[in-house]
Amino acid sequence: MKEFTLAPDPHHAGLSRDVDGIDQDGNQTTISVVTEQPLTLYLNGQEILTMMTIGDYPELLAVGYLLNQHMLLEDDEITAIEHDEDISTIVVRTKRKTDYEEKLKKKTQTSGCAQGTVFGDIMEEFETISLNPDALVKTSWLYQLQKKINTVPSLYLKAGAIHGCVLCQHDKPLVYVEDVGRHNAVDKIAGYMFLNKISPHDKLFYTTGRLTSEMVIKTAKMGIPILASRSGFTAWGVDLAKQVGMTLIGRLRGKRFTILAGKERVEFDLTGNK
Amino acid sequence: MKEFTLAPDPHHAGLSRDVDGIDQDGNQTTISVVTEQPLTLYLNGQEILTMMTIGDYPELLAVGYLLNQHMLLEDDEITAIEHDEDISTIVVRTKRKTDYEEKLKKKTQTSGCAQGTVFGDIMEEFETISLNPDALVKTSWLYQLQKKINTVPSLYLKAGAIHGCVLCQHDKPLVYVEDVGRHNAVDKIAGYMFLNKISPHDKLFYTTGRLTSEMVIKTAKMGIPILASRSGFTAWGVDLAKQVGMTLIGRLRGKRFTILAGKERVEFDLTGNK
Numbered sequence: 142m143k144e145f146t147l148a149p150d151p152h153h154a155g156l157s158r159d160v161d162g163i164d165q166d167g168n169q170t171t172i173s174v175v176t177e178q179p180l181t182l183y184l185n186g187q188e189i190l191t192m193m194t195i196g197d198y199p200e201l202l203a204v205g206y207l208l209n210q211h212m213l214l215e216d217d218e219i220t221a222i223e224h225d226e227d228i229s230t231i232v233v234r235t236k237r238k239t240d241y242e243e244k245l246k247k248k249t250q251t252s253g254c255a256q257g258t259v260f261g262d263i264m265e266e267f268e269t270i271s272l273n274p275d276a277l278v279k280t281s282w283l284y285q286l287q288k289k290i291n292t293v294p295s296l297y298l299k300a301g302a303i304h305g306c307v308l309c310q311h312d313k314p315l316v317y318v319e320d321v322g323r324h325n326a327v328d329k330i331a332g333y334m335f336l337n338k339i340s341p342h343d344k345l346f347y348t349t350g351r352l353t354s355e356m357v358i359k360t361a362k363m364g365i366p367i368l369a370s371r372s373g374f375t376a377w378g379v380d381l382a383k384q385v386g387m388t389l390i391g392r393l394r395g396k397r398f399t400i401l402a403g404k405e406r407v408e409f410d411l412t413g414n415k
Numbered sequence: 416m417k418e419f420t421l422a423p424d425p426h427h428a429g430l431s432r433d434v435d436g437i438d439q440d441g442n443q444t445t446i447s448v449v450t451e452q453p454l455t456l457y458l459n460g461q462e463i464l465t466m467m468t469i470g471d472y473p474e475l476l477a478v479g480y481l482l483n484q485h486m487l488l489e490d491d492e493i494t495a496i497e498h499d500e501d502i503s504t505i506v507v508r509t510k511r512k513t514d515y516e517e518k519l520k521k522k523t524q525t526s527g528c529a530q531g532t533v534f535g536d537i538m539e540e541f542e543t544i545s546l547n548p549d550a551l552v553k554t555s556w557l558y559q560l561q562k563k564i565n566t567v568p569s570l571y572l573k574a575g576a577i578h579g580c581v582l583c584q585h586d587k588p589l590v591y592v593e594d595v596g597r598h599n600a601v602d603k604i605a606g607y608m609f610l611n612k613i614s615p616h617d618k619l620f621y622t623t624g625r626l627t628s629e630m631v632i633k634t635a636k637m638g639i640p641i642l643a644s645r646s647g648f649t650a651w652g653v654d655l656a657k658q659v660g661m662t663l664i665g666r667l668r669g670k671r672f673t674i675l676a677g678k679e680r681v682e683f684d685l686t687g688n689k
Contacts, residue, residue, distance in 0.1 A: 157650070158650045160648070160650070160653055160675050161675075162673050162674050162675040162678075163673070163674040163678045163681070164671070164672070164673055164674075165554065165670060165671050165672050165673075165683075166683065166686050167681075167683040167686055170673060172648075172666075172673055172675075174647065174648040174649060174650045174652075174653060174675070175649050175650065176649065176650040176651065177627065177628060177649045177650065177651045177652075178651070193628070193651075280439065300647070301646075301647035301666075302625045302626075302627075302646060302647030302648055302649055321625075321627065321649055351576045351595075352576075353451065353576075353595065354451060354467070372575075372576060373448065373574070373575035373576030374434070374446075374448040374576055375448060375449050375450065375451045375576055375595055376431070376432045376434070376448045376449065376450040376451065377450065377451045377452070377467075378448075378451075379434055379448060392446075392575075396439060397438070397439050398438070398439050399436050399437070399438055399439075399444060399446055400436050400437040400438075401434050401435075401436040401446075401448070404436075404437045407437070407441075409439075409440065409441040412440050412441055
């Protein structure tokens, strides 16, 4: 796969908008702001939920969300994905008959978790996950990745106020997506990997967001052994990474970072060369 | 009210934890990381949801959440708040009998919105909100507020990876709370204002998070006319602020900021004095 097979398109109409305002001295100014719009997701005949999203790659978001909620299974066959922009809906159809009424009810009680995610069943599956112990990340790759990600055109550079997630292999950023909610960006990557049958075992997941329990759980569920972020950690995120054997790298800025789990996958090829 | 009547207590046991790790050169390092823990909320006999929180001020979080979900009404009388740390539960009891089974069901379909919030009814009430047109914010106050907020001891300074919200009056930060989720921090402020009968009409709400639709809706619901953030905007946040007549100030860092709505409440008392 080549670098940035999928990358943000900051010039895509509808993802951001110019808004007139006033600066600190009272002068007129115009800035770009990202949009957020509702997208209602159906699985076969059933309404699942309404997501707020910037609106690009709705198919990836829909499939990734369903995967991460265990409503779409690894061996499911998707027969159609129908996106209707006019009425802001997306329908995913599968060969398997689905009915998640009970699950949707259960969600009521847990959906306040951090980012509106159902943790119940995900935690159950978490116990069974095994991540590739031989995956490797070199210090030099981390710096290369940062440089490439931070300089490629993005809505973040254009408008700010947005989260980004990048699926990487060695020093190559492969798939870079953005969204107003970090959980949406993660789901888009999961959707891309499923639809394009991408192997997770030699990959690194880069996120602009914090390394929370939710991020670690979703990355583990995707089977990716290394998770890196320019942001910090939460304690539960660290505990879960240790439990599942994930390499967790945070506060990655410039030539600095901190590893709080899985250091055996990191090769310090730049040490003494700061 | 005096400055920082309520402020973060970064030394409080349980809010953060020292974790051993490795730095970019392969050397041992130890950093503080914030904790996140489940808290299950009941209103009278009914389980409402489980929240992930750093764990301080559970009473404020519980009351604020219920208020922002319209499950607790402005004229409700709270007869008891029972927090049981051992089993991670908090029960809010009211004189009025409550039953939100229907509402909890409805939530199923909308809870993916940005931060797990029910937008349905909140948008209905939004139309009826009127914010004090005479509230004022001076440029000099904004700089004072930032300076005070950024230098007071906090979990943000100690451990990072956390959101902060501050209720302010003129150049005084009054109530400063933090939490792993921005929505929790907002709810804590709402809970504080309700329990302490704080008038919103001359207040400014400062947040470290982005100025999204959710932030504008919650700030409006609290009746606060001015919302400021060091982060950026989303388009829908700006639209809603204009609709409800809120002053929206973003990208507030150092001596710079941008106003995208309600500029008539801003007095540029430092212009020419950069």
